[in-house]
Structures are given as structure tokens and as C-alpha cells.
Amino acid sequence: MEQNQPNVKMDFPSYKNYKESSKQPFHTAFFENHPDVVCLLSKQKKVQLFNQVAERVTGYIAREITHQSFNEMVDKETRFLFSRGFEKALNGETTEQQMKIKTKSGDMVHLHAKLFPAKGETGVEGVFLVARDNKAEQEKNETALIAAGAAHEIKNQLTTLKGFTKLIQNGSENKDEHCNIIMSELERMEYILEVIGSSARPLTFEFKEEQIEDVIEGVLDLLRKECETYQVQVTTEIESNLPYVEIDEKRLKQVFINILKNAMEAMVMGGHVHINVTKNDSEILIAFKDNGCGIPDSHLHQIGKPFYTTKEKGTGLGLLISKMIIEAHKGKMAITSKEGEGTTITISLPVSR
Ligand SMILES: Nc1ncnc2c1ncn2[C@@H]1O[C@H](COP(=O)(O)OP(=O)(O)O)[C@@H](O)[C@H]1O
Ligand SMILES: [Mg+2]
Numbered sequence: 149m150e151q152n153q154p155n156v157k158m159d160f161p162s163y164k165n166y167k168e169s170s171k172q173p174f175h176t177a178f179f180e181n182h183p184d185v186v187c188l189l190s191k192q193k194k195v196q197l198f199n200q201v202a203e204r205v206t207g208y209i210a211r212e213i214t215h216q217s218f219n220e221m222v223d224k225e226t227r228f229l230f231s232r233g234f235e236k237a238l239n240g241e242t243t244e245q246q247m248k249i250k251t252k253s254g255d256m257v258h259l260h261a262k263l264f265p266a267k268g269e270t271g272v273e274g275v276f277l278v279a280r281d282n283k284a285e286q287e288k289n290e291t292a293l294i295a296a297g298a299a300h301e302i303k304n305q306l307t308t309l310k311g312f313t314k315l316i317q318n319g320s321e322n323k324d325e326h327c328n329i330i331m332s333e334l335e336r337m338e339y340i341l342e343v344i345g346s347s348a349r350p351l352t353f354e355f356k357e358e359q360i361e362d363v364i365e366g367v368l369d370l371l372r373k374e375c376e377t378y379q380v381q382v383t384t385e386i387e388s389n390l391p392y393v394e395i396d397e398k399r400l401k402q403v404f405i406n407i408l409k410n411a412m413e414a415m416v417m418g419g420h421v422h423i424n425v426t427k428n429d430s431e432i433l434i435a436f437k438d439n440g441c442g443i444p445d446s447h448l449h450q451i452g453k454p455f456y457t458t459k460e461k462g463t464g465l466g467l468l469i470s471k472m473i474i475e476a477h478k479g480k481m482a483i484t485s486k487e488g489e490g491t492t493i494t495i496s497l498p499v500s501r
Contacts, residue, residue, distance in 0.1 A: 152214075153435060154254070156288070159372070166194065167395055169408070170223070174382045175223035177414060177486045178241060179197055179199045180199050180200055181200075182199055182201065183201065183276075184201060184259075184278050184279060184280050184283070185199070185201050185205050185206075185259065185277070185278065185279040185280070186199040186200040186201070186202065186277070186278050187199070187202055187218065187276070187277040187283065187428050188266055188274055188275075188277075189218050189234070189274055189275045189276075190273075190274045190276060190277055191238060191273070191274060191275075192217075193219050193234060193275075194215050194216065194217055195199055195213050195214050195216055195217075195218050196214065196215075196274060197210075197214075198210040198214060198314050198466070203261070205249070205257055205279075206221065206249060206251050206252060206257070206280055207251040207252030207253050208251075208252050210223075212390050212429070215347065218277075218298055219231075219250050221250055221260065222247060222249060222250075223247075223248035223250050226245075226246065226247045229245050229246075229247070230245070230261075230263075233245050233261075233263040233461045234275055235496075236263070237263040237264055237265050237272075237275040237276075238265065238275060239243070239265075239272075240265050240272060240273055240357075241264075241265075242262065242264040242265075243262070243263050244260070244261070244262050244263075244311070245260075245261055245263070246258065246259070246260060246282075247259045247279065248259045252399065255353045256388050257281060257282075257283070257304065258281075258282040258283065259279040259280065259281060259282065260279060260280050260281035260282055261278070261280075262276075262277070262278045262279070263276070263277055264276050264278075264359040267271075271380055280459070287391060294343070294344055294454045294468075295344060297454045297455040298340055298341075298343075298344045298454075298455075300455075301340060301455060301463075302337060302340065302341075305336065305337050306334050308329070308333055309333055309334070311434045312326045312329055312330050313330065330463070336359070336448070336461070336463060339463055339465070340463055340465065341471050343410060343423055343465045343468070344465075353394075353396040353476055354396050354398075354473065355367060355394045355395060355396055355477075356368055356394070356395070356396075356397065357392040357500050358392065358393060358394075358395050358397055359388045359390065359391070359392060359393075360386075360390060360395075360425060360432055360497070361390065361395055362399055363395070363404065364384060364386070364404065364434075365398055366397075366401060367404040367405055367408065368384075368396060370401075370405065371405065371408055371409075374412060375412070378413075378415060378418065379410040379417075379418030379419075380411070380412050380415055380418060380419055380420070380421060381418075381419075381420050381421070382408070382420075382421045382422075382423065383420070383421075383423070384422075384423045384424075384425070385422070385423070385424045385425070386423075386424075386425040387425055387427055390425065390427055390432060390498045391427065391497070391499040391500065393432055393477075393497050393498070393499055393500060394477075394500045395497065396473075396476075398475075399473045399476075400473065400477070402434075402469075402473065403470040403473050403474060405438055406466040406467065406469070406470045407436050407467075407470065408421060408436065409441045409466070409494050410466060410467070410491075410493075411436060411440055411491070413440075414438060414440025414442070415438060415439070415440040415441070415461065416441075416448055419438060419440055419441050420438070421436060421437065421438045422435075422436075422437045422438075423435070423436055423437075424437070427499065427500060430498060430499060431479070431496045431498050431499060432495060432496070432497050432499055433494060433495070433496050434494070434496075435492055435493070435494045435499070436491040436492065436493045436494075437490065437491075438490050438491055438492075440488040440490055440491060441488065442485045442486050442488050442489050442490050443483075443485040443487060444487045445487070448483070448485060451467060451483055452467040452468055452471055453468070454468055467481075468481075474495055474497075477497055477498075478497075478498050479496050479497040480494060480495070481493065481494070481495050482494045
């Protein structure tokens with residue numbers, strides 16, 4: 149469809165003449181500095197041009213991939229879709245599609261790709277693929293969401309702070325109590341700002357090989373008092389001979405504390421948390437199972453979204469930051485819950501090799 153064509157007329161010289169073409173430096177600079185993945189593919193799907201972003205996203209360098217079949221890089225699941233878009237481009241059409249690409253290291257990246265004809269002196273001579281890494285886009289959206297939520301949250305807190313300050317100015321009798329409220333609101337604001345800071349610039353980590361049971365014991369020591377206050381009994385079952393894991397101990401402790409505090413807050417009448425640590429071939433699994441209030445099915449998908457909280461003094465940031473920390477360890481965090489029965493949070497961490 150002619151009206152779907154991008155607004156750029158490339159006037160591309162045929163490949164035969166490309167190297168000698170006077171347009172080559174202009175085109176090369178354009179491809180190389182393009183902020184998206186840009187590939188030019190021959191009619192046989194062989195890579196002709198592969199820009200720097202394509203190198204960064206796929207892990208291949210242009211020199212090794214040029215003249216190789218691009219098809220091999222496309223995951224089987226999306227290969228058919230890709231071939232169809234490719235054929236359409238050869239027929240002069242532009243299509244957009246989601247693609248999965250296998251990187252050199254074997255990871256999978258999700259791309260949003262546009263395929264369109266590369267027209268040269270003799271008509272369509274190949275296909276351009278311009279693509280964007282979905283993850284980068286998703287991360288950008290998440291940061292924007294956190295920033296918007298934080299602005300809203302902080303505005304509400306400022307209203308509270310102003311209100312209580314006014315009461316004190318007017319000679320309130322509960323001055324101490326009001327000061328305490330102001331202080332706790334300020335602390336909450338401080339925490340929120342810390343989290344926004346870490347979502348805008350990456351958290352820094354110091355990884356070291358550690359034993360996970362030492363980390364868990366350290367956390368339980370820290371929380372001994374809270375456990376008494378909430379009347380929560382914590383039991384542990386830790387498989388023997390666990391391999392070492394490469395972790396940032398301080399950050400991981402932060403995650404375990406978040407999870408255990410959530411469990412305690414879900415058990416107003418006291419209760420039980422069981423921590424079970426097991427291993428399989430490649431990872432260590434840490435499950436925190438509580439018999440607290442649980443989460444209704446209809447709310448489960450909200451958990452871990454920025455500022456989702458059901459607590460009067462909650463921030464709704466604990467699980468979000470925990471997930472960020474676990475992902476930085478190349479691990480995963482999962483939650484299962486049944487209303488009225490309890491919640492289990494499972495963390496998997498890759499073992500050191
Ligand atoms: N163990 C749990 N049992 C029941 N609900 C939980 C549990 N952990 C988390 N939640 C729910 O998830 C929400 C978000 O948790 P979190 O991100 O730590 O923020 P916050 O604790 O500040 O509310 C909580 O408000 C609560 O509704
Ligand atoms: Mg919490």
C-alpha cells in the first residue's frame with residue numbers, strides 16, 4: 149500500500165554498486181547513528197547492513213553477521229510472521245510486527261519491528277528492518293508511571309503536613325502527637341524519593357559470593373523484635389549443602405525484610421511464616437509462606453505495581469523495589485495467594501558457577 153510507505157525516499161543504489169556509490173558515507177552515517185536497530189537485508193534475507201544498536205541488542209558484530217542469513221536469528225515462534233512481513237516488503241508494502249530475536253548469548257529479546265522495501269535503481273532490492281527493543285520502552289513507561297504516582301503521593305503528603313503544621317501553629321494541645329505524624333509522613337516521603345531515584349538511575353550493586361542461609365539468619369535477627377510485637381512465629385527449613393549465590397547481601401536483606409514485614413502486616417492476630425529454601429540444577433528457591441489474610445484473586449494482578457497498597461501507612465513500593473533487586477540478580481519473584489488462607493512469595497536466584 150503506497151500510503152503506508154515511510155516518508156523517506158532512500159534512492160538506494162543497487163548492492164553491486166553500493167560500495168562505490170557516492171551516497172555510501174551519507175547512508176552509513178545515517179544507519180550507524182540511528183537510535184533504533186537498523187538492518188538492511190537482501191532479497192535472500194542476507195544481512196547487508198547492521199548498525200551499532202543492532203550490534204548492542206543482538207550481541208553480534210556487523211562483521212560476523214554480514215552476508216549471513218537473518219532468518220537464523222529470528223526465533224522459530226515469530227519466523228513465519230517475519231517471513232510474511234518480508235515478502236510483503238518485497239512487494240512494496242510496509243508492515244509492523246512483534247519479533248523475537250535470539251541473541252548471540254542465547255537470550256531472547258522482544259522487538260517491535262517495521263519492515264519496508266529498500267528501493268534502488270532497479271526497484272525493490274531488499275528490505276529494511278527498523279526495530280525497537282520493547283524492554284527499553286517498557287522500562288521508560290514504568291519510570292514515567294512511578295514519577296506520576298510519586299508526584300500524586302507527595303502532593304497528598306504535603307497537604308497532610310501543612311494541615312498538622314497549621315494545627316501546631318494554632319496552639320494545638322496534641323503537639324507531640326502531631327509532630328509524630330509529621331515525622332512519619334516525612335520518613336515516608338524520604339523513602340518514596342529514594343525509590344524514585346533508584347528507578348530513574350540504576351541501583352548500584354556489589355555482588356559477592358555468599359551463603360543464602362547466612363543472609364536469612366541475619367534478617368531474622370534484625371526482625372526478632374517485630375516478630376514478638378506481631379506475635380509471629382517464623383520457622384525455617386533449609387536444604388543442606390546449598391551452593392553459593394552471587395548476591396548483594398545488603399540489597400537482598402532489604403528484599404527479605406520487605407517480604408517478612410508484609411507477611412507480619414497481613415497477620416494482625418499473629419500467625420506463622422515458614423521459610424523454605426531448596427535448590428535445583430541451576431537455581432536456589434526461597435519460599436516465604438504465611439497464613440495471613442491473603443489477597444483476593446481480583447487484586448492479585450495489582451500487587452507490585454507502583455503505589456498499590458491496601459495499608460493506611462503503606463507506600464506500595466516495597467514489592468516493586470524488591471522485584472527490581474531480584475531481577476538485577478537475574479532471578480525471579482512470584483506470588484501466589486488465597487484470600488483468607490495466606491500468601492507465598494517465591495524467589496529464585498541463579499547459583500554461582
Ligand atoms: N504477605 C502478604 N499478604 C497479604 N497481602 C500482601 C502480602 N504482601 C503484600 N501484600 C499486598 O500487597 C500490597 C503491596 O505491598 P508492598 O509493595 O510491600 O507495599 P506496602 O507494604 O507499603 O503496602 C500490600 O499493601 C498488600 O495489600
Ligand atoms: Mg510492604
